[in-house]
Amino acid sequence: MRTRRRAYSAQRPADLGGAVWSVPVPIPGSPLGYTLVYAVESPAGPVLVDAGWNHQDAWTALRDGLAACGVDVREVRGVVVTHYHPDHAGLAGRVREESGGWIAMHEADAAIVRLMRGMPVDSHREFQAEMMRRAGAGAEAEAVRASERPDPPAQPDRELRDGDLIDLPGRVLRVVWTPGHTPGHVCLHLEDADRLFTGDHVLPDITPHIGIYPYDRQDVDPLEDFLGSLTRVAGLGEAQALPAHEEPFADVAARAAEIRAHHEDKLLRLRDMMTGDAAEPLTIWQVAERMTWNRPWSDLAPVQRGLAAGEAAAHLRTLESRGAVRRAPGAPGDPVRFTATSQ
Structure with a gap:
């Protein structure tokens, strides 16, 4: 797979012009390597994106990287978090502590943060294990009980909706909701x-993880939501994309069409x-085992298999909503199974 990802050691803060800077911030132990944090200057002070x-x-890299761009972290006006994942939202609380600025996040992810912050670690592990068992996992369901969960991100001060303007005087920075x-x-x-x-919505060479949690939910269809969000972004035309990973690229519309x-x-x-x-009829786990991933199934750790199962579940849910597969009958408590329809 081609990728524009370079080693974190090769990354440097960059002046992107137009009073916008990028700062690479490492993600310890992750193949993604780093998150690109952006600083947008305004007459009232800079706002960070992620x-x-x-x-x-990561904190040292962020603080020193901003300083190299002429931005003092203590003067940050606020942080807009594109989504609640720890490589995007993790340091927002510390920036708020240093600067007294605000944190903004879409209301749907803010609700998830509230749920995460109210859930004890043991309860979260039990939830994960039961979810995997319902998908048809074996020993992997028990392995997640021993896995560590990153600390939940800080609760945002401001909850965003589609079309909102970010508090950035002198600039026009608008929220485009892309579930x-x-x-x-x-x-x-x-x-x-x-x-x-x-x-993470549109990246130059890789695609974001789209999953369902719990795996067997029927009231959501995140992949169909994602496809619709891609169509919406494509409607913005040939805007320059400033993604959270890899590097900036031209023509977001063309890349959105490729991902779709x-x-x-x-x-x-x-x-x-x-x-x-x-x-x-196949369980979600059996479907995930049969799908193609960037590494053989046998090489995936239990947590990675859980993510793969989440993505398999999302694709099955979209096929189900389109009438291409259905859930097979089963006894209460058994793993959910899917089968193809006759259409």
């Missing part, structure tokens, strides 16, 4: 420069696979 992982090395990767993921359109901060085509192809291949195995 903040990075909550780790001392899919998370329920409250947002892109941010810097309208005075026709630039789009895309978070990738998932539509993946849905077709999954439908064909389910048709081939039509005599045997």
Whole structure:
């Protein structure tokens, strides 16, 4: 797979012009390597787009990287978090402590943060294990009980909705709600420069994780939401994309169309696979085992298999909503199973 990701050691803070800077912030132990945090200057002080992982090395990189761009972290006006994941929201609380600024996040992700902050670690592990068991996992369901959970991010001070303008005097930075990767993921359109901060929604070479949690929910369809969000972003035209990973790139509309085509192809291949195995209803876990990932299933750790199952569940849910697969009858408490329809 081609990627524009370079080693974190090769990254440097960059002046992107138009009073916008990027600062690479490391993600310890992650193949993603780093999050690109952006600083947008205004007459009333800079606003950050995302903040990075909550780790001392990441904090040092953020503070010193901003300083290299002429931005004192103590003068930050606020942090807009594109979504609640720890490599984006983790340091927002520390920036708030240093600067007295605000944290803003879409209301749907703010609700998830409240839930996470109110859930004890042991309860979260039990939830994860039961979710995996319902998907048809074996020993992996027990393995997650021993896994560590990152600390939940800080609760935001401001909750955003689609179309809101960020408090950034002298600039026009508008919220574009793009659910899919998370329920409250947002892109941010810097309208005075026709630039789009895309978070994880549109990346130049890789695609974001789209999953359902719990895996067997029927009241949501995050992949269909994501596809709709891609269409919406494509409607913004050839704006320059400023993503949270890899590097900035031109023509966000073209890349959004590529990602949509990738998932539509993946849905077709999954439908064909389910048709081939039509005599045997499959659990979500069995479907995930049969799908193609960036590494063989046997090489994936239990947590990575759990993420793969979440993505398999999201694709199955979209096929279900389109009438291509259905849930097979089963006894209460049994893992949910899917089978192809006759259409």
